[in-house]
Each structure stands twice: as C-alpha cells, then as structure tokens.
C-alpha cells in the first residue's frame with residue numbers, strides 16, 4: 001500500500017478550510033460563524049435580524065411606521081424625500097455607536113453597503129415613477145463641527161458618501177459647513193434653537209461656484225444652450241447623506257441651504273437624502 005507523506009492530514013485540513021465558507025468572528029454578536037455574503041463582518045444570523053426598510057410607510061421621509069408630521073402636509077422644505085436603509089432598532093443603535101463613537105472601522109464596510117442598498121431603492125422608485133433612468137449628480141455629506149471632527153477623527157456621513165461615490169461613480173462635494181452659533185443651546189428657548197437649526201449650515205467657502213461646468217445653465221444668455229421652459233429645464237440632483245434621520249431638521253436645514261446655493265447659481269436643484277437609519 002502506498003504510503004502518504006506524513007503531513008497529508010494537515011494538508012487536507014488546510015485545503016478543506018480554504019474551500020469551506022469562512023468562519024470568522026461576527027462584529028455584532030462575537031460568535032464564530034458563516035459570514036453574510038453581502039455584509040462582510042456580520043454573521044448570517046445577525047444579518048437576518050436587520051430591520052430593513054424596503055417599503056417605507058411614509059413616502060416622504062422614508063419612515064417604516066406611520067408618520068403624523070409628514071401627513072400634515074408640506075413642511076415648506078426643499079427636501080423631496082428621504083430614504084433610509086434600516087429602522088433604528090437597539091441593535092442598529094449599537095452598530096452605529098461602535099462605528100461612530102468607538103471608532104470601530106470594521107463597521108464602515110457593512111454600514112456603507114447597507115446605505116448603498118437604500119440608494120438602489122430610491123433610484124428604483126424614481127425610475128418607476130418617471131419612467132426614465134435616474135442617478136444623482138452629487139452627494140453632499142452632512143458636515144460635522146470642527147470639534148466633533150477632532151474628537152472622532154472622521155465624519156461618518158462623509159465616509160458613507162465616499163463609499164457610494166466609489167461604487168456609483170457620483171462625485172462627493174462637501175458643499176456645506178456648520179455655522180457657528182454663540183451661546184449654549186441648553187440656555188436657549190425652543191424658538192431660538194429652531195432658528196439656529198435653520199441657519200445651522202452655510203455654504204462651504206472653498207466652493208465658490210459649486211455647480212459651474214457641471215450642469216448646463218438653461219437660462220444663461222451666454223451658455224449657448226437653448227432656453228427651455230422651467231418645467232423641462234435640467235436640474236442638479238443632489239443627495240444629502242447622513243447616518244441617521246431623527247426629526248429630519250438637520251437634513252431639511254442642509255437641503256434648504258443647498259437650494260439657496262443652487263438658486264443663486266441660477267439653476268434648479270432636486271434634493272433628496274439618504275440616511276443609514278430612520279428612527
């Protein structure tokens with residue numbers, strides 16, 4: 001009988017472990033198990049419990065449950081609609097805090113992929129309604145203050161936007177910065193805080209002409225482009241990106257500032273938002 005080399009058993013085990021699905025420690029539950037094929041770092045069991053929002057109850061803000069605020073009618077905001085990947089359950093809250101506050105970079109990939117699936121949903125919805133191919137022209141992350149950036153070392157909204165940008169070939173432009181407000185928020189009344197939120201974001205001065213060259217200026221006499229009725233004029237399609245949508249006041253404030261920038265550049269903007277979670 002032929003004699004096998006003595007290390008054949010070890011070799012077979014190594015070959016078997018290469019062929020078998022990878023067993024790795026799950027970021028969420030810590031158990032060794034088969035990793036989800038779509039969400040690296042997350043085991044299949046945890047991936048099955050994700051509270052995806054595939055069909056939002058509220059068409060405007062993308063909420064998974066009834067939404068009295070939007071049902072009341074137009075809020076006068078420039079935001080057309082928000083879509084979120086998941087409901088903000090206690091597990092999702094833990095995932096976000098591991099990433100955002102504890103700096104666990106391993107969450108970046110699964111969270112970004114989840115947000116990208118919300119992009120797919122938004123795109124499919126608009127394409128079904130408009131019966132046209134649709135893609136965003138620009139991604140604008142919600143900015144964090146300089147202090148927060150120094151504490152965390154990164155802006156989670158910007159990281160999420162960069163992933164979609166690389167995947168979808170849509171540019172990211174940090175068109176907004178946080179405005180500085182004087183005085184402690186906790187000493188201010190509700191009206192004063194709301195007024196502060198409305199003015200919370202201002203144009204980033206590094207972009208003097210953010211939309212120049214990107215989108216034709218339909219009504220500009222020197223553009224050489226035929227004037228078209230406003231209803232048909234091309235508009236820049238902007239997606240504001242953030243990790244979470246709670247009351248929506250942050251996203252709406254960003255949308256309003258962006259709309260103001262577009263108007264002062266002589267163009268129309270369609271503003272949407274994508275957030276990883278909807279509370």
Ligand SMILES: [Zn+2]
Nearest residue numbers: 026029043046
């Ligand atoms: Zn797990």
Ligand SMILES: [Zn+2]
Nearest residue numbers: 058061067070
């Ligand atoms: Zn709503």
